[in-house]
Amino acid sequence: MLRIQNLTKHYKGSNKGVTKLNLEIKAGDIYGFIGHNGAGKTTTIKCITGIHGFDEGEILVDGMSVKTDTFACKQKMAYIPDNPDLYEYMTGIQYLNFIADIFGVVAKEREEKIQKYADAFEITASLGDLISSYSHGMKQKLAIISALVHDPKLLILDEPFVGLDPKASVVLKDIMHQICAKGGAIFFSTHVLDVAEKLCNKVAIIKDGELITSGEMDKIVDEGTSLESIFMEVVNDGKAD
Numbered sequence: 001m002l003r004i005q006n007l008t009k010h011y012k013g014s015n016k017g018v019t020k021l022n023l024e025i026k027a028g029d030i031y032g033f034i035g036h037n038g039a040g041k042t043t044t045i046k047c048i049t050g051i052h053g054f055d056e057g058e059i060l061v062d063g064m065s066v067k068t069d070t071f072a073c074k075q076k077m078a079y080i081p082d083n084p085d086l087y088e089y090m091t092g093i094q095y096l097n098f099i100a101d102i103f104g105v106v107a108k109e110r111e112e113k114i115q116k117y118a119d120a121f122e123i124t125a126s127l128g129d130l131i132s133s134y135s136h137g138m139k140q141k142l143a144i145i146s147a148l149v150h151d152p153k154l155l156i157l158d159e160p161f162v163g164l165d166p167k168a169s170v171v172l173k174d175i176m177h178q179i180c181a182k183g184g185a186i187f188f189s190t191h192v193l194d195v196a197e198k199l200c201n202k203v204a205i206i207k208d209g210e211l212i213t214s215g216e217m218d219k220i221v222d223e224g225t226s227l228e229s230i231f232m233e234v235v236n237d238g239k240a241d
Contacts, residue, residue: 001027001154001185006057009047018044018209025187028180032200033189034231040209041189045158049079061154078147082159084139088132092142095131096149103150110149117145120171136163144172155179157188161195173199197227205234
C-alpha cells in the first residue's frame with residue numbers, strides 16, 4: 001500500500017530531516033511511527049503526502065509514485081495533520097461538502113458518510129456553526145471526517161489523538177480498524193506509546209532522521225517489556241535488540 005525507498009530529505013542550513021529511510025506499509029497494517037520531537041516523523045509524513053519534495057529516494061502509494069503520479073496518489077490517501085488548518089470562515093458542513101466536491105463524492109454517498117461520522121463524533125448539531133467557533137477538539141473531529149468522506153485506502157495521521165476526548169479516541173480507533181478490515185492501511189505518528197502498543201500491528205522507531213528499528217509489534221516488544229521501555233532504550237543507546 002505504501003512503500004518508502006531510501007527517502008532522504010534534508011533542510012537547507014540544518015541537519016534536520018530524514019536519511020535513507022525504508023519502510024513498507026501493507027494492506028491491513030496499522031503502522032505506528034515513533035520518535036522524539038525533531039526525529040523526522042512529520043518530515044516523512046509531509047513527503048508522503050506531497051507537501052514536501054525530497055532529495056533522494058522514492059515513495060509509492062499502491063504502486064504509484066508520489067513524484068510522477070501525484071494526483072492519483074492523493075486520490076487514494078487522506079492526511080490528518082496534528083494541527084488542522086481549516087477554513088474558519090466556513091461552517092462545518094460547508095467545509096465537508098467542499099472536500100467532498102474536490103474528491104468528486106456523489107451527493108448520496110457524502111450525505112451518508114457525513115451523517116455517519118458526524119453522529120459518531122457527536123458534532124452533528126454543530127455542523128451549521130462557523131469553524132471559527134469550534135474548539136481544538138471539534139476542529140480535529142471535523143478534519144477526521146473530511147479525511148474519511150472519500151473512503152481513502154491509505155490514511156496518514158500525525159498525532160491523531162491529540163485534542164480528542166476519550167470517547168472520540170475510541171471512535172477513531174474503531175474507524176482505523178474498519179479501514180484496515182476493508183483492505184486499507186494506516187500510517188500514523190504518535191507520542192502516546194501505550195496506545196500505539198495496543199493499536200498497532202507494526203511499528204517503526206526513528207531517531208535523528210534515521211530508522212532504528214521496525215517490524216511487527218509483538219516481535220519488537222517482547223514478553224515482559226513495553227514499547228515505552230524499548231523506545232527509551234533506543235533514545236538513549238540508538239539501537240534496539
